[in-house]
Amino acid sequence: AQRVTQPEKLLSVFKGAPVELKCNYSYSGSPELFWYVQYSRQRLQLLLRHISRESIKGFTADLNKGETSFHLKKPFAQEEDSAMYYCALRRNAGNMLTFGGGTRLMVKP
């Protein structure tokens, strides 16, 4: 069975500090990984996906199949990055996403 684990429920950093939100997954097939973000009073929305290999709002994430991880990183956190972040996995068959428990990022001034 597939599983997504986000070990940190809360991550607090100061503005300008690097941030890394951890995501580990278990799935025997070829997964597709996503990061979704929910800002205060806004809808959950896609931040980035591994197949796009892009940087969104300064965030990047690399799929490491050896370590089964898809950590989200940003070199210099901004206050506007404060939000709830969810890592999600899609199996190579079907169209459903399995989400992790989420990490709340707080960026302090």
Next chain:
Amino acid sequence: DAGITQSPRHKVTETGTPVTLRCHQTENHRYMYWYRQDPGHGLRLIHYSYGVKDTDKGEVSDGYSVSRSKTEDFLLTLESATSSQTSVYFCAISGPTGAAYSGANVLTFGAGSRLTVL
């Protein structure tokens, strides 16, 4: 906003009463989903639909049923609400699959429906 609306946005009900949440989309997307969001559990899939009258169970389907009689509407029903069903419910839609489509496999979420069962 993103062509997906949920109703009601807030509801308080009593244990044992039936509740129906509605998800309406104007994107003509094939796939529709119901998730519940709970602290520490993230989002968990309740039911999903892959077409009109085509639905299947997710990981937490007990106590819930769904119906999809037309492409744009996906209803979630709690036949007899319990306090453990107090949650925020999110509807999501997704379009065609396949790597050739840039939006493939990407979920678009509704604003959520907060349900409190007393």
